[in-house]
Amino acid sequence: xxxxxxxxxxxxxxxxxxxxxxxxxxxxxxxxxxxxxxxxxxxxxxxxxxxxxxxxxxxxxxxxxxxxxxxxxxxxxxxxxxxxxxxxxxxxxxxxxxxxxxxxxxxxxxxxxxxxxxxxxxxxxxxxxxxxxxxxxxxxxxxxxxxxxxxxxxxxxxxxxxxxxxxxxxxxxxxxxxxxxxxxxxxxxxxxxxxxxxxxxxxxxxxxxxxxxxxxxxxxxxxxxxxxxxxxxxxxxxxxxxxxxxxxxxxxxxxxxxxxxxxxxxxxxxxxxxxxxxxxxxxxxxxxxxxxxxxxxxxxxxxxxxxxxxxxxxxxxxxxxxxxxxxxxxxxx
Amino acid sequence: xxxxxxxxxxxxxxxxxxxxxxxxxxxxxxxxxxxxxxxxxxxxxxxxxxxxxxxxxxxxxxxxxxxxxxxxxxxxxxxxxxxxxxxxxxxxxxxxxxxxxxxxxxxxxxxxxxxxxxxxxxxxxxxxxxxxxxxxxxxxxxxxxxxxxxxxxxxxxxxxxxxxxxxxxxxxxxxxxxxxxxxxxxxxxxxxxxxxxxxxxxxxxxxxxxxxxxxxxxxxxxxxxxxxxxxxxxxxxxxxxxxxxxxxxxxxxxxxxxxxxxxxxxxxxxxxxxxxxxxx
Ligand code: SF4
Ligand code: SF4
Ligand code: FES
Numbered sequence: 294x295x296x297x298x299x300x301x302x303x304x305x306x307x308x309x310x311x312x313x314x315x316x317x318x319x320x321x322x323x324x325x326x327x328x329x330x331x332x333x334x335x336x337x338x339x340x341x342x343x344x345x346x347x348x349x350x351x352x353x354x355x356x357x358x359x360x361x362x363x364x365x366x367x368x369x370x371x372x373x374x375x376x377x378x379x380x381x382x383x384x385x386x387x388x389x390x391x392x393x394x395x396x397x398x399x400x401x402x403x404x405x406x407x408x409x410x411x412x413x414x415x416x417x418x419x420x421x422x423x424x425x426x427x428x429x430x431x432x433x434x435x436x437x438x439x440x441x442x443x444x445x446x447x448x449x450x451x452x453x454x455x456x457x458x459x460x461x462x463x464x465x466x467x468x469x470x471x472x473x474x475x476x477x478x479x480x481x482x483x484x485x486x487x488x489x490x491x492x493x494x495x496x497x498x499x500x501x502x503x504x505x506x507x508x509x510x511x512x513x514x515x516x517x518x519x520x521x522x523x524x525x526x527x528x529x530x531x532x533x534x535x536x537x538x539x540x541x542x543x544x545x546x547x548x549x550x551x552x553x554x555x556x557x558x559x560x561x562x563x564x565x566x567x568x569x570x571x572x573x574x575x576x577x578x579x580x581x582x583x584x585x586x587x588x589x590x591x592x593x594x595x596x597x598x599x600x601x602x603x604x605x606x607x608x609x610x611x612x613x614x615x616x617x618x619x620x621x622x623x624x625x626x
Numbered sequence: 627x628x629x630x631x632x633x634x635x636x637x638x639x640x641x642x643x644x645x646x647x648x649x650x651x652x653x654x655x656x657x658x659x660x661x662x663x664x665x666x667x668x669x670x671x672x673x674x675x676x677x678x679x680x681x682x683x684x685x686x687x688x689x690x691x692x693x694x695x696x697x698x699x700x701x702x703x704x705x706x707x708x709x710x711x712x713x714x715x716x717x718x719x720x721x722x723x724x725x726x727x728x729x730x731x732x733x734x735x736x737x738x739x740x741x742x743x744x745x746x747x748x749x750x751x752x753x754x755x756x757x758x759x760x761x762x763x764x765x766x767x768x769x770x771x772x773x774x775x776x777x778x779x780x781x782x783x784x785x786x787x788x789x790x791x792x793x794x795x796x797x798x799x800x801x802x803x804x805x806x807x808x809x810x811x812x813x814x815x816x817x818x819x820x821x822x823x824x825x826x827x828x829x830x831x832x833x834x835x836x837x838x839x840x841x842x843x844x845x846x847x848x849x850x851x852x853x854x855x856x857x858x859x860x861x862x863x864x865x866x867x868x869x870x871x872x873x874x875x876x877x878x879x880x881x882x883x884x885x886x887x888x889x890x891x892x893x894x895x896x897x898x899x900x901x902x903x904x905x906x
Contacts, residue, residue, distance in 0.1 A: 358639060358640065359640050361683045361684070361724075363683045363684050363722075367643055367683065367722045368643070369640070369641065369642075369643050369683070369724065371637060371640045397875075397876060398876060401875055401889070402874070402875065402889060403638050403874040403875065403876070403889075405638075405639070405874070405876050406636055406637035406638070406639070406640075407637075407639070502883065502903070505903045505904070506904075531876075531878065532877060532878035532879065533871070533872070533876070533877045533878070534871060534877070535639075535687070535871045535872065535877070537683075537684060537686075539684040542684075544683070544684055546683075548639075548877075551877070551878075551879075553878065558869075558879065559868070559869050559879065560869065561867070561868070561869045562688070562707045562708045562710070562711065562869075563707050563708075567868070567882075567905050567906055568905065573905065577881070577905075580883075581878075581881070584884075585881065585883055585884035586884070588883075588884040589884045
């Protein structure tokens with residue numbers, strides 16, 4: 294089925310009745326993110342990639358967990374929030390990042406109720422990449438700019454609009470909604486090649502862990518400022534801290550994004566810190582992305598979106614690290 | 627193995643309000659809290675070695691070993707190490723706190739069946755060990771001879787004194803060996819560090835499992851002694867400590883390699899620890 298370009302706004306209008314639509318939006322010259330659709334203009338579907346990933350839709354930067362009262366009769370009340378939302382125009386890398394977060398929050402012995410409730414009410418409409426950005430390398434990480442298998446619905450660029458492929462039940466509901474706006478025909482453009490290439494392989498993922506004491510970690514960590522930009526912008530970084538806001542006798546317990554690149558992330562009450570310097574912290578981040586996550590959940594935690602590569606103030610580049618490691622450890626493709 | 631008899635039916639991150647029904651001053655800086663739900667029930671049923679998240683609403687929360695449980699209570703022991711633990715020490719009986727759990731794996735109570743057990747604790751490290759000691763006494767027929775070796779800095783720093791000197795020595799086929807680094811004028815027991823005393827007691831490494839918890843430095847030297855005595859790393863079981871926030875393998879905080887201490891631990895054999903990256 295094909296959705297013609299002129300039918301995009303009517304299609305979004307139909308969707309808007311189902312929930313809040315979040316579309317790629319330029320906030321200013323430098324920053325873009327997924328923001329509520331204004332209801333009338335065509336979203337900028339050429340943005341590759343939004344500066345901020347869509348992860349806060351499912352895993353807000355700060356999220357209330359429960360309200361409590363300590364004055365008088367103490368009480369505690371869980372906060373339940375799960376708005377119906379449609380993420381529209383998610384790139385294949387970001388679609389895969391949601392799949393990574395699902396692995397963490399929906400499984401592995403416990404379900405995270407806050408995430409699960411939001412997730413159930415979010416529909417992901419992905420959009421293939423007709424052109425790639427300067428730091429894109431998803432096709433080196435086992436993805437394709439033309440596929441997003443975990444998205445509910447996939448829009449693939451054609452000459453005159455988009456091919457509409459429903460991939461889940463939620464996606465079929467959207468396709469049904471658009472029945473009168475779509476027609477047969479249309480051919481998807483071939484997948485473009487990513488701008489950046491890197492030498493990642495399954496063998497390297499395994500080898501990296503066994504090179505825990507290699508001097509390579511010392512060599513790559515020096516420029517890191519520990520600013521946390523890389524983890525903040527990363528669509529798959531999901532670490533969080535739990536804290537509270539107290540207003541004398543009552544307050545809210547919340548969780549918020551945290552970063553393994555911060556020095557007090559692992560510091561214990563007695564002062565001991567198992568990851569005391571940036572070497573241990575960067576090593577943990579790279580190993581978590583490239584090896585640990587795969588050991589635990591079966592896939593790599595870097596989707597090749599290129600955000601950390603493009604925004605690190607010290608120009609640390611995970612693809613340069615992968616290439617260096619592949620060369621040193623002889624595990625190239 | 628996760629024990630799913632938890633405090634919160636569908637949201638493991640939201641605590642249940644409970645009350646502190648008894649506070650025991652173990653040492654000048656360790657207190658034990660007996661905790662019960664507001665309607666007088668046991669908050670959850672932990673397996674030995676499992677953890678609980680205890681929170682002072684408006685102050686903070688932290689993970690501690692659940693050292694014991696009874697019909698309608700659980701107990702945890704907390705040592706003063708900073709702002710949050712100081713606040714716990716200021717509590718009075720009747721105070722309400724948040725409790726969630728139990729978290730983590732547990733001591734291998736089944737694989738230990740039919741074996742002699744050697745429990746070794748240093749300082750507050752007796753707290754996790756105590757949960758298995760109590761379990762073994764409650765299932766006495768399942769285990770062979772039980773030895774408990776406990777060491778602290780001084781007689782004033784001994785925790786669970788009633789258990790050490792009154793309750794446990796009365797149990798069948800059980801010996802309790804207590805040592806202090808430095809004695810005082812009233813102390814008549816052994817004086818010396820745990821590793822030395824352990825070697826003196828000369829336990830045979832045959833059909834025996836060792837459960838040891840304590841400060842890292844004590845674990846290190848005690849393990850050296852155990853290996854010298856012929857114990858294998860597979861037969862030496864310990865617990866790890868890590869900073870924790872969620873307790874359910876989500877927040878990412880407590881990883882060592884691809885393992886989460888809150889989920890895959892805190893109990894590991896020394897052989898399993900050798901397999902993990904050296905980052906503890
Ligand atoms: S963005 Fe760069 S400098 Fe900042 S923490 Fe990440 S690697 Fe270090
Ligand atoms: S590690 Fe960097 S390139 Fe990989 S997914 Fe995260 S931000 Fe994107
Ligand atoms: S405490 Fe959150 S992952 Fe272990």
